[in-house]
Amino acid sequence: MLRSEFKLLLDRTLSPHLFKDYAPNGLQVEGKNTIERVVTGVTASQALIDAAIEHGADAIFVHHGYFWKNEAPEITGMKYRRLSALIKNDINLFGYHLPLDAHPVYGNNAGLADAIGLTVERRPLQPHLPLAEAIGVIGELDQAMDAHAFKLRVEKAVSRQVLLEKVSDKPIKTVALCTGGAQGYIEQAYQAGADVFITGEVSEQTIHIARELGIHFVAAGHHATERFGAQSMALLLREEYGLDAVFIDIDNPA
Structure with missing residues (x-):
């Protein structure tokens, strides 16, 4: 599936245009143009990115993505390492916050x-x-x-x-x-x-x-109460759209 088609199906499903959110909803980091293998998760942490790289993912779908309001704009340290790993491995990052809560x-x-x-x-x-x-x-x-x-x-x-x-x-x-x-x-x-x-x-x-x-x-x-959306989206992408989609849970006691 083309990246543009993948983004369109996510937007049609989750209707991000309805929400005033704290971060951009949709494609946050651009990767390869064709998406076949998708990892979903709660938060785009380094651990989830590493797991997606190991899984050979073309795209990551998360509830907690990047570029939050009042976030420091500099791309250094932890932010650099996360973005660098996505870009070097040509992985798309899609984040949907309030739309995934509300569906x-x-x-x-x-x-x-x-x-x-x-x-x-x-x-x-x-x-x-x-x-x-x-x-x-x-x-x-x-x-x-x-x-x-x-x-x-x-x-x-x-x-x-x-x-x-x-x-x-x-x-x-x-x-x-x-x-x-x-x-x-x-x-x-x-x-x-x-x-x-x-x-x-x-x-x-x-x-x-x-x-x-x-x-x-x-x-x-x-974390525990917000696993459901990413799990459901993996199932939807797999069963309705034929993508190789899997939910990966990065444990978090908070």
């Missing part, structure tokens, strides 16, 4: 919701955003469950231990979630009527907010 089928939030067993409601966690641009989701469990039992379900979904702040004996039925570093949305989760809010990270103030509002809180890991 209702292939996105990080959709994947986590499916793994937990939620029936997702068609209303945004961020009510000020159009539904297509909202990255958080609200869903319902088939049956209400105890917070500790719910914690075990989330741990199974993300394959790691998670932090639970159980604020009461209230069972969990309505779930709000937003993957990654979205702990700041906890008040919106409460206002939406959720019994629990799940995200990747936790800040010191998050626990106080959970306790004072009376909403259970789960921090399940930034």
Whole structure:
């Protein structure tokens, strides 16, 4: 597949034009013109690039790419080594941040919701955003469950231990979630009527907010909650477009 065709199918799927993001979405580093073998991953770290080189990849697709707002512009040190490895090996780098969070089928939030067993409601966690641009989701469990039992379900979904702040004996039925570093949305989760809010990270103030509002809180890991989108895109590229696409997980405890 030509690079231009590959970019077009990604843009058609993920609709980056809908989002005001913190980094450019799409082709970030140009490589060879023909793409047959693709590696997907969460972050374009040196370890992922090295794995892609070993795999013989023509392109890398990630959620966390390069050229973030307020990033130092100089190409030195770690940035030089990463870019140099991509360019020397003629590997394309594609990064999709918020569009990959938000996609209702292939996105990080959709994947986590499916793994937990939620029936997702068609209303945004961020009510000020159009539904297509909202990255958080609200869903319902088939049956209400105890917070500790719910914690075990989330741990199974993300394959790691998670932090639970159980604020009461209230069972969990309505779930709000937003993957990654979205702990700041906890008040919106409460206002939406959720019994629990799940995200990747936790800040010191998050626990106080959970306790004072009376909403259970789960921090399940930034990396762990954002593997779903890259995994889903590898499956899509492989099964729908016939590309040799594989997800490579670079472990990160954060």
